[in-house]
Amino acid sequence: MATREKILESSMQLFHEQGYTATGISTILRRAEANPGSLYHFFKTKEDLVHAVLDQYQELLWPVVLGPVQEAEQDPIERIFRLLDWYRDSMVESGCRLGCPIGNLALELSDTHPQARPKIEANLAGWRAGIRGWLDEAADRLPQDCDREALSYFVLTVMEGGLLQARAADDLAPFDASVAVLRDHFNRLLAAAKGTGHD
Amino acid sequence: MATREKILESSMQLFHEQGYTATGISTILRRAEANPGSLYHFFKTKEDLVHAVLDQYQELLWPVVLGPVQEAEQDPIERIFRLLDWYRDSMVESGCRLGCPIGNLALELSDTHPQARPKIEANLAGWRAGIRGWLDEAADRLPQDCDREALSYFVLTVMEGGLLQARAADDLAPFDASVAVLRDHFNRLLAAAKGTGHD
DNA sequence: GATCTTCTTGAGTGATCAGTCAATCCGCGG
DNA sequence: CCGCGGATTGACTGATCACTCAAGAAGATC
The missing domain is CATH 1.10.10.60 (Homeodomain-like)
Structure with missing residues (x-):
């Protein structure tokens, strides 16, 4: 190399x-x-190095993360849970360590490194855009008044919050519990949309 | 002092x-x-210092955070959103900086400081126990099969995940969006319980 | 007021930090 | 075979890191 x-x-x-x-x-x-x-x-500096790292994560997002999930799963809603499961697997592999590299840098650098913050936000925006795309695909199965933008934030929130607690607990239970509630929420959304006639 | x-x-x-x-x-x-x-x-060491800090946060949790919320709000479900709002206010005050001190330390130290991790988890467990208590108080307004333990994890997940994204975005929108979806979820839970006859 | 403990002072320790630089290497076009 | 520029080497820099310690100040107890 x-x-x-x-x-x-x-x-x-x-x-x-x-x-x-x-x-x-x-x-x-x-x-x-x-x-x-x-x-x-x-x-040029150590800070330049972390900028390059963040650019690299951005570049790898679709080819390594979102693309494979999108190909492996047809149902757009299921893709979201496939994504969460993919992260879960990586946590099992590392023994509940590491977590999300972007999330870690977000909390460490957002306040103190003004140049890194926008790059971190761009990474999160990339994740959100992917999820948002899937939600839009499933728009006619969701309630008409469903705020899909807010929901895309929410999925990322569940991922990051669940991983944070899982690392603190050294146990995936908090992550699994959070994903289970998210699943329940989607089930209710889907049921509600069906109840009123689809769309 | x-x-x-x-x-x-x-x-x-x-x-x-x-x-x-x-x-x-x-x-x-x-x-x-x-x-x-x-x-x-x-x-004795810098690490001892962060242990003392974590103990201090643990001691202040009820007198400074959960207690005031519990007294100010009668409705146990509303207490949860009061708590999220309290955090929102502190983010406004700091200009979308700082976030949750426990969450920050969780991501920074969980893997590398084995002695600090249990203390971080104890802090999060304290938050969870408070929320769990409120959920139990509202048990008869929630669906019978509602996993209140999972839900208490979930509330903390939303808080931590929302704060993480808000700091990265330097904007409270991600936090507000996440809380709005959580509110929607609770509304659906309450409606579902009502639908089947309370309890 | 002597004595003992607790606390405070701040210069100083070696180790490690991010970063520098002159010298050297190497592949390539002429 | 020469010359050139990108890439590599590794000893070195001053600053900062967590931490030490001998000396003394401040209270409390008798």
Whole structure:
């Protein structure tokens, strides 16, 4: 792998595992098997590095996350729960650690790093837009007065809030409980729309 | 104020504003107007300090947060939205910064500080227990098969997930949208319970 | 007022932090 | 085979990190 990509990859991993501030440049270099000069040849500062990481997450969102889910599942509502399940699997794999890399950086950097904040928001907006698209696809199965924009925020809220509690508890129960209530909410929305005649 | 309390207070503020790792001991000392020797007389390490901060949050939960809400609002369901509104106000006050101090520490320390994690979980459990108590009070207005434990997780999920997105967006819209959907969900639960005859 | 404990002072510790830079390497066009 | 520019090397910088400690001040107890 090219040096720049090795450094970027190591940074993504370490920022995810330890956070931005807690990760030292020297640790990144050790994992990437590179030297300080190389890192600073490609990235002007440590902050530049996290900007590149956020851009990378943005680029990978559709090819790695939303695309596969969209292809694997036809039902747009089920895609949302497929997405939540995909995240659940990644939590099982890491033993309830790590969580959402964007969410972690959001809480760590939003206040203190004004240049990173818009990039974090852009990432979340990308997730939301994907979910929003699926909700729009299912519009005729949802109540007519259903605020799909608010609902797309809500799905992301459930994901981030559920992951936060799961990490604190070192147990997926909070996440599962949250997803179950979200499922109940969708069931009620679908039932309500059916009750009034679809659309 | 006593030196120990001044140091504890400054630590709470700064961990909230900047995070644990990003906050230096020297900054805490400057704000507390104290010397390193005093800090290390009361707290063995920086990690001890964050443990004391978490204990303090735990102690303040009922007297400062849940108690006032419980007294100000009779309807147990409305108390939940009063609580969310109270948080909203604190976000307005800080200009969409800060967010939930426990949530911030949860994402920063859960993986890397095994001694802090249980204390973070204890704090979240305290919030949950309060909400759960209110839900139990309203049990006869909710559907019989309603999982109130899951619902208490869910309320906290909405709070934390909504705050995370609000900070990233530097705008309360994501939080408001999430709370609106939660309100819709409760309305549907209450309507469903009424429909089948109360209880 | 002597004595003991608790608390405060602040200069100083080694380690680690992000970042620098001159020297060197290497692939490529001429 | 030369010259050039991007890429790499790694020792080095000053600043800051968490933390120490010997000295002394401030109260409390007898």
